[in-house]
Amino acid sequence: MSAFTSKFADELIANAAYIGTPGKGILAADESTGTIGKRLASINVENVETNRRNLRELLFTAPGALPCLSGVILFEETLYQKSSDGKLFVDILKEGGVLPGIKVDKGTVELAGTNGETTTQGLDGLGDRCKKYYEAGARFAKWRAVLKIGENEPSELSIHENAYGLARYAVICQENGLVPIVEPEILVDGSHDIQKCAAVTERVLAACYKALSDHHVLLEGTLLKPNMVTPGSDSPKVSPEVIAEHTVRALQRTVPAAVPAIVFLSGGQSEEEATRNLNAMNQLKTKKPWSLSFSFGRALQQSTLKTWAGKEENVKAAQEALYVRCKANSEATLGTYKGDAKLGDGAAESLHVKDYKY
Amino acid sequence: MSAFVGKYADELIKTAKYIATPGKGILAADESTGTIGKRFASINVENIESNRQALRELLFTSPGTFPCLSGVILFEETLYQKTSEGKPFVDLLMENGVIPGIKVDKGVVDLAGTNGETTTQGLDSLGTRCQEYYKAGARFAKWRAVLKIGDTEPSELSIQENAKGLARYAIICQENGLVPIVEPEILTDGSHDIKQCAAVTETVLAAVYKALNEHHVLLEGTLLKPNMVTPGSDSPKVTPEVIADYTVTALRRTVPPAVPGIVFLSGGQSEEEATLNLNAMNKLDVLKPWTLTFSFGRALQQSTLKAWAGKTENVAKAQATFLTRCKANSDATLGKYTGGASGDSAASESLYVKGYKY
Numbered sequence: 017m018s019a020f021t022s023k024f025a026d027e028l029i030a031n032a033a034y035i036g037t038p039g040k041g042i043l044a045a046d047e048s049t050g051t052i053g054k055r056l057a058s059i060n061v062e063n064v065e066t067n068r069r070n071l072r073e074l075l076f077t078a079p080g081a082l083p084c085l086s087g088v089i090l091f092e093e094t095l096y097q098k099s100s101d102g103k104l105f106v107d108i109l110k111e112g113g114v115l116p117g118i119k120v121d122k123g124t125v126e127l128a129g130t131n132g133e134t135t136t137q138g139l140d141g142l143g144d145r146c147k148k149y150y151e152a153g154a155r156f157a158k159w160r161a162v163l164k165i166g167e168n169e170p171s172e173l174s175i176h177e178n179a180y181g182l183a184r185y186a187v188i189c190q191e192n193g194l195v196p197i198v199e200p201e202i203l204v205d206g207s208h209d210i211q212k213c214a215a216v217t218e219r220v221l222a223a224c225y226k227a228l229s230d231h232h233v234l235l236e237g238t239l240l241k242p243n244m245v246t247p248g249s250d251s252p253k254v255s256p257e258v259i260a261e262h263t264v265r266a267l268q269r270t271v272p273a274a275v276p277a278i279v280f281l282s283g284g285q286s287e288e289e290a291t292r293n294l295n296a297m298n299q300l301k302t303k304k305p306w307s308l309s310f311s312f313g314r315a316l317q318q319s320t321l322k323t324w325a326g327k328e329e330n331v332k333a334a335q336e337a338l339y340v341r342c343k344a345n346s347e348a349t350l351g352t353y354k355g356d357a358k359l360g361d362g363a364a365e366s367l368h369v370k371d372y373k374y
Numbered sequence: 375m376s377a378f379v380g381k382y383a384d385e386l387i388k389t390a391k392y393i394a395t396p397g398k399g400i401l402a403a404d405e406s407t408g409t410i411g412k413r414f415a416s417i418n419v420e421n422i423e424s425n426r427q428a429l430r431e432l433l434f435t436s437p438g439t440f441p442c443l444s445g446v447i448l449f450e451e452t453l454y455q456k457t458s459e460g461k462p463f464v465d466l467l468m469e470n471g472v473i474p475g476i477k478v479d480k481g482v483v484d485l486a487g488t489n490g491e492t493t494t495q496g497l498d499s500l501g502t503r504c505q506e507y508y509k510a511g512a513r514f515a516k517w518r519a520v521l522k523i524g525d526t527e528p529s530e531l532s533i534q535e536n537a538k539g540l541a542r543y544a545i546i547c548q549e550n551g552l553v554p555i556v557e558p559e560i561l562t563d564g565s566h567d568i569k570q571c572a573a574v575t576e577t578v579l580a581a582v583y584k585a586l587n588e589h590h591v592l593l594e595g596t597l598l599k600p601n602m603v604t605p606g607s608d609s610p611k612v613t614p615e616v617i618a619d620y621t622v623t624a625l626r627r628t629v630p631p632a633v634p635g636i637v638f639l640s641g642g643q644s645e646e647e648a649t650l651n652l653n654a655m656n657k658l659d660v661l662k663p664w665t666l667t668f669s670f671g672r673a674l675q676q677s678t679l680k681a682w683a684g685k686t687e688n689v690a691k692a693q694a695t696f697l698t699r700c701k702a703n704s705d706a707t708l709g710k711y712t713g714g715a716s717g718d719s720a721a722s723e724s725l726y727v728k729g730y731k732y
Contacts, residue, residue: 018576019627215376222587229580235627268632269377269593273663274623303631305663 020232024193028237029276031115031155032195035239036277036307039346040086044281044313045075046119046158048091055317061326065093073099074324075317078335082112084342089117089158089197089311096152106153117156117197118149120185124162133174136161136181139188146192156195158241158311159185164203165216165248175223183227190237197279197311199241200224204283205370206248214245214262221270235274241281241311242267244293249284249368256289260296264304273305280308282315284368290315291344291353298351309349314367316341319359378590382551386595387634389513390553393473393597394635394665397704398444402639402671403433404477404516406449413675419684427455432682433675434463436693440470442700447475447516447555447669454510464511475514475555476507478543482520491532494519494539497546504550514553516599516669517543522561523574523606533581541585548592555637555669557599558582562641563728564606572603572620579628593632599639599669600625602651607642607726614647618654622662631663638666640673642726648673649702649711656709667707672725674699 022028035042047055052071053063061067072094075081088109095118098104106116120142124134136159146157161178163170178200186196200220202213221242228235245262247254267278282290290312297308310316319341324334344357357363393400405413410429411421419425430452433439446467453476456462464474478500482492494517504515519536521528536558544554558578560571579600586593603620605612625636640648648670655666668674677699682692705711 018573018624218376218587222584226580226584229577229628265632266376268663269630270587271631272627272629273631273661274626303663305626305631305661 019234035086041310042087044089046089046091059325078338080339081342084346087115115155118154120157121159135177150193158197160199179223179227183231186233187231197239204249207250208248210247217266240278256292256296277307279311282312287363295348295353377592393444399668400445402447404447404449436696439700442704445473476512478515479517493535500546508551516555518557537581537585541589544591545589555597562607565608566606568605575624598636614650614654635665637669640670653706653711
């Protein structure tokens with residue numbers, strides 16, 4: 017057979033299509049304990065379970081936010097947490113029409129003999145873990161592969177390892193009822209121009225889809241989470257229209273129409289940049305057989321975090337800030353964002369951290 | 375870079391798009407001297423140059439057929455032939471909005487150590503030959519790779535060799551101004567079911583597009599000529615709707631949206647079958663980011679050949695028959711064909727020849 021026919025096939029297809037609903041997108045709230053610690057540190061908040069829980073409750077109960085979302089990616093701890101009322105987060109999300117997702121990779125490790133390139137681990141026992149996550153209410157998963165651009169990078173080894181790791185992860189998810197988000201992030205670090213980023217993105221995505229085909233992955237039951245095609249972080253910026261053109265062209269050349277939706281990562285872009293770029297893509301008049309939406313972490317939460325600063329009295333304002341970004345991105349998926357979102361504190365702030373490690 | 379953007383890039387994109395115009399398709403009239411000899415033998419016509427010229431003149435001067443065609447594939451001899459009035463065939467075609475194409479492969483040879491699998495030759499001096507063909511008026515090319523389905527076929531070797539051969543041919547064409555039609559034909563021979571054909575087609579097409587990416591082929595300046603997805607020749611037939619469903623699903627899973635058009639080969643299908651299947655695909659209510667049209671040889675010429683039988687007095691009748699098939703297929707590209715185009719029994723005759731060799 018070509019695509020593997022899982023007993024979950026119909027459900028996978030329906031869930032993947034739902035996540036791609038125009039007007040909706042994904043909130044990536046799956047920061048590991050270590051990573052969320054860095055975020056909390058930046059607002060002088062202690063990295064303890066209650067604070068991590070408080071933050072997520074703030075996000076998931078923000079008025080008006082859930083209708084802009086089709087999914088939220090969670091870290092394992094959060095999958096089992098409850099609101100202060102004692103309600104499971106997964107239930108709050110489901111009742112709000114939002115599918116819970118789960119980060120399943122276990123971070124990156126270096127590839128010996130390369131110039132700092134990595135592969136992603138997490139395949140051991142993945143099937144059993146997926147089953148448990150499904151029982152807990154998760155319906156999609158995420159696995160982040162990381163590549164970089166350099167003189168000799170990405171190497172053929174790095175491309176192959178990451179593509180085939182993603183493919184193996186994807187089919188294991190589908191065997192266990194979770195829609196796999198396939199995320200081959202090419203870091204923005206570097207002084208390369210946008211053409212170079214486009215060339216590398218096309219090469220990497222072609223390798224991913226060959227690997228997915230080899231592993232019998234059902235494309236209709238997957239999502240893609242790629243980087244946008246942009247100049248390197250040390251290069252001059254370009255307009256959203258230029259980013260949109262290069263990005264959509266790269267996708268047209270590599271992503272089969274069977275994939276229902278593409279949910280972009282924001283990388284180091286500011287909240288406003290990420291929204292404008294997504295908006296420009298959806299305004300582009302060209303062939304786009306998949307919907308183009310968002311799966312933003314920092315680019316949805318930055319202002320919210322700053323506004324909250326860990327204080328109970330700031331929760332309402334912080335939730336308002338989240339709503340502003342959710343609404344802006346919801347409009348961007350329809351190409352109707354007018355750039356008039358009330359810019360929260362830090363909304364225009366670049367979120368680029370050189371050689372960013374989760 | 376990813377896609378090679380040579381001096382012909384804009385022209386290639388424009389030509390490929392034109393060939394894919396809805397309502398039009400390709401007449402494959404590129405039978406080699408040996409192959410056309412077999413056709414002639416079936417109607418008791420001597421295989422000499424003047425007869426070969428007469429047949430092609432009959433086809434290219436058929437009233438009313440030009441609007442149904444965007445291209446005609448020629449054999450090398452025909453590229454340099456003229457009408458009885460002394461007009462070069464290529465000029466006649468170009469003046470009437472039909473782009474001349476040229477078969478550039480040199481047939482198949484066996485792959486040692488396999489069970490009768492083959493690879494296609496023709497790469498030697500291909501660049502130089504393409505330049506000459508371009509000067510003579512050709513603007514697209516065709517190269518036929520052949521695979522088969524069996525217990526252990528197609529083998530990984532066969533898939534890789536044929537995919538890479540197609541990619542190498544494609545880039546050489548683009549360097550020299552010709553739009554490459556990429557044809558990975560999977561023969562219908564066998565007792566496999568339609569699911570098996572679908573699986574093999576998806577695997578082969580995934581390999582083809584990976585190879586095209588590796589060779590920096592500009593997808594926007596190419597066309598795909600695949601087999602339709604059908605049961606094997608020794609298996610029970612299915613309806614056009616079933617064929618349409620499996621075929622379009624396979625293409626949606628493998629052919630990037632950047633490809634402007636898919637021009638099906640007819641294989642051993644009868645004229646009527648091929649038209650009905652193409653029609654069903656275009657009626658299918660699913661997103662198709664490329665146009666679906668025809669590149670038929672036997673399925674456009676069979677009845678016409680029989681009606682002609684090599685006799686001048688039959689030319690008008692033969693041309694009327696040819697017009698009927700052209701119109702039927704033109705309608706099929708728009709999903710408007712209502713069936714029963716020709717009262718001629720030849721239209722329903724299967725054109726299947728076991729182990730068919732050009």
